[in-house]
Amino acid sequence: MNAIQQFYSYIQDLLADPKVRKMANISHHTQRITCLDHSLFVAYVGFRLSRLFGGDRRAIVKGGLLHDLYLSTQCRERSMFRHLLLHPEMAVRNAQSFHLTELETGIIRKHMWPVTITKVPTRREEVIVSLADKLCAMAEVTGIYWRLKCCRALHSM
Ligand SMILES: [Fe+2]
Ligand SMILES: [Fe+2]
Secondary structure, eight states, rough: OOOHHHHHHHHHHHSSHHHHHGGGSSSSSSEEEEEEHHHHHHHHHHHHHHHHHHHOHHHHHHHHHHTTTTOOOHHHOOOHHHHHHHHHHHHHHHHGGGGGOOOHHHHTTTTTTTTTTTTTSSSSHHHHHHHHHHHHHHHHHHHHHGGOOOOOOOHHO
């Protein structure tokens, strides 16, 4: 089993859920990349980072996949800054149906630090997903995303 297949084995059930699928209808960071593409990328980078730095891999992958489950773009259309501040809590609310642990809740809630200044990631898993989110966002806006083999593989599954 290669890394991508191993990664997918953690998220099979989640990917079948309509709420998660709904992220495929929302563009994120760029027009060509959806919220689901971004979330898969963050979860996958978190998965790879956890192989280097440890942490609860299952929580990292689940938290990574659900970290931007805000599902509505209304807030973003009104004010981008407001969206940056509020979307982690929207994601926590929407992800409640996935029986989040306290650790997974923390991963989602704190991923936007330092924008959300008081929600500081302190646990290894929270730091990994917050870091993965920033790395992935940079790769997406610069177009590096399309040159990465793992992204092409994630995109085609
Ligand atoms: Fe986010
Ligand atoms: Fe994100």
